[in-house]
Amino acid sequence: xxxxxxxxxxxxxxxxxxxxxxxxxxxxxxxxxxxxxxxxxxxxxxxxxxxxxxxxxxxxxxxxxxxxxxxxxxxxxxxxxxxxxxxxxxxxxxxxxxxxxxxxxxxxxxxxxxxxxxxxxxxxxxxxxxxxxxxxxxxxxxxxxxxxxxxxxxxxxxxxxxxxxxxxxxxxxxxxxxxx
Amino acid sequence: xxxxxxxxxxxxxxxxxxxxxxxxxxxxxxxxxxxxxxxxxxxxxxxxxxxxxxxxxxxxxxxxxxxxxxxxxxxxxxxxxxxxxxxxxxxxxxxxxxxxxxxxxxxxxxxxxxxxxxxxxxxxxxxxxxxxxxxxxxxxxxxxxxxxxxxxxxxxxxxxxxxxxxxxxxxxxxxxxxxx
Amino acid sequence: xxxxxxxxxxxxxxxxxxxxxxxxxxxxxxxxxxxxxxxxxxxxxxxxxxxxxxxxxxxxxxxxxxxxxxxxxxxxxxxxxxxxxxxxxxxxxxxxxxxxxxxxxxxxxxxxxxxxxxxxxxxxxxxxxxxxxxxxxxxxxxxxxxxxxxxxxxxxxxxxxxxxxxxxxxxxxxxxxxxx
Numbered sequence: 001x002x003x004x005x006x007x008x009x010x011x012x013x014x015x016x017x018x019x020x021x022x023x024x025x026x027x028x029x030x031x032x033x034x035x036x037x038x039x040x041x042x043x044x045x046x047x048x049x050x051x052x053x054x055x056x057x058x059x060x061x062x063x064x065x066x067x068x069x070x071x072x073x074x075x076x077x078x079x080x081x082x083x084x085x086x087x088x089x090x091x092x093x094x095x096x097x098x099x100x101x102x103x104x105x106x107x108x109x110x111x112x113x114x115x116x117x118x119x120x121x122x123x124x125x126x127x128x129x130x131x132x133x134x135x136x137x138x139x140x141x142x143x144x145x146x147x148x149x150x151x152x153x154x155x156x157x158x159x160x161x162x163x164x165x166x167x168x169x170x171x172x173x174x175x176x177x178x179x180x
Numbered sequence: 181x182x183x184x185x186x187x188x189x190x191x192x193x194x195x196x197x198x199x200x201x202x203x204x205x206x207x208x209x210x211x212x213x214x215x216x217x218x219x220x221x222x223x224x225x226x227x228x229x230x231x232x233x234x235x236x237x238x239x240x241x242x243x244x245x246x247x248x249x250x251x252x253x254x255x256x257x258x259x260x261x262x263x264x265x266x267x268x269x270x271x272x273x274x275x276x277x278x279x280x281x282x283x284x285x286x287x288x289x290x291x292x293x294x295x296x297x298x299x300x301x302x303x304x305x306x307x308x309x310x311x312x313x314x315x316x317x318x319x320x321x322x323x324x325x326x327x328x329x330x331x332x333x334x335x336x337x338x339x340x341x342x343x344x345x346x347x348x349x350x351x352x353x354x355x356x357x358x359x360x
Numbered sequence: 361x362x363x364x365x366x367x368x369x370x371x372x373x374x375x376x377x378x379x380x381x382x383x384x385x386x387x388x389x390x391x392x393x394x395x396x397x398x399x400x401x402x403x404x405x406x407x408x409x410x411x412x413x414x415x416x417x418x419x420x421x422x423x424x425x426x427x428x429x430x431x432x433x434x435x436x437x438x439x440x441x442x443x444x445x446x447x448x449x450x451x452x453x454x455x456x457x458x459x460x461x462x463x464x465x466x467x468x469x470x471x472x473x474x475x476x477x478x479x480x481x482x483x484x485x486x487x488x489x490x491x492x493x494x495x496x497x498x499x500x501x502x503x504x505x506x507x508x509x510x511x512x513x514x515x516x517x518x519x520x521x522x523x524x525x526x527x528x529x530x531x532x533x534x535x536x537x538x539x540x
Contacts, residue, residue, distance in 0.1 A: 079275060079304050080337050087275075095439060095447075099465045099476030105279045106286075106466075113329035113353045116279030117337070124439050149473035157440050157477070173473045259455060259484050260517050267455075278458075285459045286466075293509035293533045296459030297517070
């Protein structure tokens with residue numbers, strides 16, 4: 001496919017969405033993707049509150065109407081009553097991808113024992129992969145470094161555009177025989 | 181908060197609940213907590229059979245009526261037909277915490293390959309964290325050592341009392357900026 | 361029990377079931393089990409398409425009618441729209457065994473970063489353990505080596521036959537006190 005890849009970046013945060021503090025998670029994701037991707041892409045960014053219905057409708061909008069092949073969220077994955085990003089992700093996904101959450105928690109656990117409090121998951125809706133990242137901007141790069149090598153091939157499999165990466169930032173892996 | 185923390189300890193075992201053998205799991209949890217916690221706490225202990233309805237009602241009693249901020253179970257997490265503690269935990273939880281089960285299995289796996297048979301999980305109900313431990317008393321300490329460093333901060337986040345630990349037993353971790 | 365153990369081997373693949381290419385996953389499982397098991401067993405093999413209803417009915421047939429104590433599947437665990445083996449496994453299972461999938465992904469991750477795309481799980485139905493393996497024949501042995509040491513004891517617990525293994529291939533572990 002020659003389409004320009006559209007990638008959704010959703011910051012889920014009551015405070016950032018109300019302007020109480022600056023969104024740092026969304027820009028951290030965009031910066032990392034800018035360094036990692038060498039094929040053409042464009043960001044579709046949103047900053048929304050921790051409301052399950054809003055998270056679900058935003059995911060559906062970015063996937064079903066905006067045509068994103070990948071939507072990355074930041075925030076709302078902890079144990080607090082307002083943290084409902086994983087539940088919203090599961091609700092709109094046709095398939096769950098438990099390996100993403102497992103690996104991100106394992107990697108974050110090397111830095112802090114509270115990594116086990118993160119409930120982040122991933123799922124597939126149509127031709128789009130949804131990945132939850134933690135809210136803490138400093139944990140975003142380490143999580144993307146862990147799971148992004150598998151992500152272009154995942155997007156190939158579900159029928160999305162062919163993502164190419166800068167191997168100095170992220171060595172995308174495709175099995176022998178995978179075709180562009 | 182200055183409340184004395186109430187911690188539920190539920191032994192789920194047909195044999196222990198019928199007096200066929202002595203409950204060793206419950207006392208092992210209490211002993212470990214006694215060494216690990218330096219802030220004030222009191223145990224609310226129960227010994228019940230492997231009946232899903234009884235496990236659910238006991239969890240709800242300890243959380244909703246007894247005001248526990250943490251409930252730890254032992255037993256009923258294996259593959260046997262009577263092992264239903266994870267199902268009961270999921271049924272009463274508003275949120276699941278998959279990182280707890282993943283880490284406990286990974287840690288137990290260093291000791292025995294049958295660690296993968298343990299289906300233990302964790303969840304949040306109201307202002308209480310529920311954590312399933314294995315039934316084997318010798319595995320209880322290794323599981324608590326693995327997950328307890330993240331647990332006081334989890335209880336902070338959900339609005340429970342401020343737990344303090346003896347760092348020689350358990351280094352509780354709170355991110356910079358977390359306040360008492 | 362002195363019954364000969366019956367072990368189901370289900371290849372889930374549109375192409376293999378339509379004769380478009382040769383089934384390599386099923387024979388790879390059979391070969392590995394032949395080397396690993398020293399007690400008597402017989403294979404009950406099926407090659408079926410990636411149709412959720414067919415996978416479910418085949419699992420039920422092998423368990424409820426054919427009396428298998430273990431059913432191993434290969435294929436259909438990825439993110440593609442046709443990959444529905446985990447969903448079918450969950451639908452017919454009374455209990456899920458998350459530790460199997462976690463360990464298999466962790467082991468496969470040492471070989472390829474795309475291991476996180478595998479959604480394989482395991483579950484219990486009656487006196488039978490169901491285990492999903494990946495479709496790639498080269499990943500089958502590494503996954504079986506990882507999870508099989510715990511499997512004979514799991515089958516003991518759920519009331520199946522006593523499996524014995526060749527320790528040079530697979531060191532089956534049973535806790536002290538487990539009886540034949």
